[in-house]
Amino acid sequence: MEPTYQPKDIEIRAQAHWANTGAYQVIENALDAEGNPRPKFYACSMLPYPSGKLHMGHVRNYTINDVMLRYLRMNGYNVLMPMGWDAFGMPAENAAIAHNVPPAVWTRANIADMKAQMQPLGLAFDWSREIATCDPSYYKWNQWLFLKMLEKGIAYRKTQVVNWDPVDQTVLANEQVIDGKGWRSGVAVEKREIPGYYLAITAYAEELLEGVKTKLTGWPNQVRTMQENWIGKSVGVRFAFPHDVKDASGKLVQDGRLFVFTTRADTIMGVTFCAVAPEHPLATLAAASNPTLYAFIEECKKGGVAEADMATMEKKGMSTGQVVTHPLTNEQIPVWIGNYVLMTYGDGAVMGVPAHDERDFAFAQKYDLSIKQVIDSRKPYSTDAWQTHYADYGECIHSGALDGMKYEAAIDYIAAQLKPHGGEKKIQYRLRDWGISRQRYWGTPIPIINCDSCGPIPVPYADLPVILPEDLVPDGSGNPLKKDKRFLNCVCPKCGKSAQRETDTMDTFVDSSWYFMRYCSPNSNMSMVDARNDYWMPMDQYIGGIEHAVLHLLYARFWTKVMKDFGLIKFDEPFTNLFTQGMLSKECFYRQDEAGKKRWYYPNEIEVTYDDKGRPVGAISKEDGNPVILGGMEKMSKSKNNVVEPKDIIEKFGADTARAYVMFAGPPDQSAAWSDSGAEGVFRFLRRFYTFGLAQREAVKNHPAKIDWNQLSRELKTLRHTLHSILKQATHDYQRLQYNTVVSAAMKMLNALEEVKTTADAHAVVVTREGISILIRMLYPVAPHITFQLWDELGFKATHGEIMDAPWPKVDDAALVQEEIQIMVQVNGKLRGQISVRADASKETIEALALADESVAKHTDGKAIKKVIVVPGKLINVVV
């Protein structure tokens, strides 16, 4: 009797071996056995936030990374897979408030916890390169590059609009604004303008766009499109409406110009109003002498600053009472304030053409402004209700000199006509400069000293890093750095008088914009990165969640381009290939109280009943026996109590099962649903594999000498055909990162090998041995421990060396050749039968055989054959 599969013993043994041999520590310019340089491959997962708990999403991400590394290593690559911690951020401050512990303490404890939870998974991280972004040796270089950017004018200071909690007297993140109210105070938030630092990412807009379009061919198209849309390049015309308005003191403001940007200058003759953002200077001016208007602007300042809120709120407006002059017709155009006009886009003002813009149309209807059709798109037009075709391009009508012109001609003509009014063709981006100031404690200090005499002064390079005190405990009302005299008080580097440090810290996206380069030279003390970075970067494969498709990935690309312009690196795109993994979901259960508040139940608190098809139909609480609502499949989250902890799975089934099941659960780039019994199924497979492997031990070790494959029986030839076609498919799937079907392939291969009953037959032993050596290597990247053990037990280690560096099995093309193949026969596209033909059969032979087929004859009987389509090796379609 063979011993049963004990994953824990096997995994501990394998991991100890890898640890003792330093198997995962990689060096630059590594050579192969023949002394030739091995091709480098840098495969990296997005660094995690140390929340304290490793969840299955992490496991999925890192297992994808690990499987890739192990596969490539067997294929001769020198692969780097590092790990680190995105250690700054709000959750640490929230924990600090809740538990009265400094964020640093909480964060470092979490890092230790999470690292310990990762350890039993057997991931091939090179821990010698670990970094935590809260470490001064890391964030020093955030500060250093920020100062460089200030020098070059890429970083600058201007005012920004933030969410302000009037009770807690603090700035709120969008996340902390719930239904327009502060999350702690519960009162309505306000918009407030404060100064902050910006990075001029818009200066790189064209380069970022060009890169997305032409260079990032290894990225998912979806992400490329999202970035393209985010940058949002539009070509239009910027021009001004001249106006004479009075300022607060009643003085005439001469030569006033209200600048607008439009992509539809061809509709300029349809302008019936102009709308400005509530923060626009013209609005402020008008409000100074008009209390109603002032109140309206104040009203607009209520609510959060999130774009989704702005876009879904009710469109409101109010006339300023001012007029501007239409630059071409000299008509007087009323100026309105519109809460839907964004101060952050273009000049914060738009021309209103209700006839051909949906929002303007709605606005005009609501406030009874006139609608003037000026484009004929050859479809009916009426001002009663908006139709999408009203916004179509067409020919200008009711537009005087423009009549009959199409878009291009009209734009050119108008741009020329508007020249005296500051008009020009202009490229406008949706992308805004990156505001990096955060009014928070737990982040990289912005290296600025504010002096009453000299203003904001950069900290001298020699004084870097500006170290963040680690012993403060925030209390929810403002930034504790403001109360910390040791940090706050300093001397102005310029005039020597006493001054105060900037207490704003940097957006954590700064930390994550270049950490992947620091992994390459983690201990570089004299510079941000060193020559080792040139070896590893650009990264060959980046892996992470789709939720980072725009912000993080765009900021990292921008940061890289800046570093290149500063001569620190030689490449301008950091990530050659990108893989975005899907989320994991699991069923969840809840009850709702009268107020609509949901209480989520843990799986062990309830009992689920199933119908005869195994479909869940209901659930009851074990506590009170009353029903609980089935919440369906939801993204695993702590708040819904449907999180599966890796620890539990590893304890129950072992790391190999956890890894293999997470891979098997679904295509890595799509969301997948967790099922406990599915994991158990994978465990059963591994156990069967282990038992089968050990049972073959003696036969495999004492296998006969090499044999002539041509001498094999028909059954064994078929088996080899099966083995090698499965290997071919699995190899292809490894290359395209479709690891779910790799696991299927391994299952199929074991099924095929178990079919062989004649172990006494020498030929069968040789084929089985070949099959099992393929299967072990094929499964190794996914389940490295069990395969490590079997590789050793079956004697392959003695003959072929460590499995980790064993060569990837080769597909024997000769085994794939078949003498007879099956051809599907269709009549009019419907399957009517199949025929068996020699692989080299001619089209004519196939056609004749197909037509002779009984079932085909039945369906073609009495009908004229119009056409016959033959797909070689696959199918024939008879059209009647």
Place this chain on the structure above:
RNA sequence: GCCCGGGUGGUGAAACAGGUAGACACAACGGACUUAAAAUCCGUCGGGACUAAACAUCCCGUACCGGUUCGAUUCCGGUCCUGGGCACCA
């Protein structure tokens, strides 16, 4: 509201470049083994028509409606549902 995805059996899914829809599993059901249970092994498993049952055959079926094609899960247009992002969550 805007931008980008996804939708295939009871369930997770597969189908690589438009050519056998449902591989591989899970669940369920039936059976073998067992004193029994567990484990293991074998079988059935999209819906319908025909049938006492089975075999065979036929029809329908990849969210829904339409188009292109000899042939569509795959390509195109529209609709519905659903997930991600929207600049201070990471």
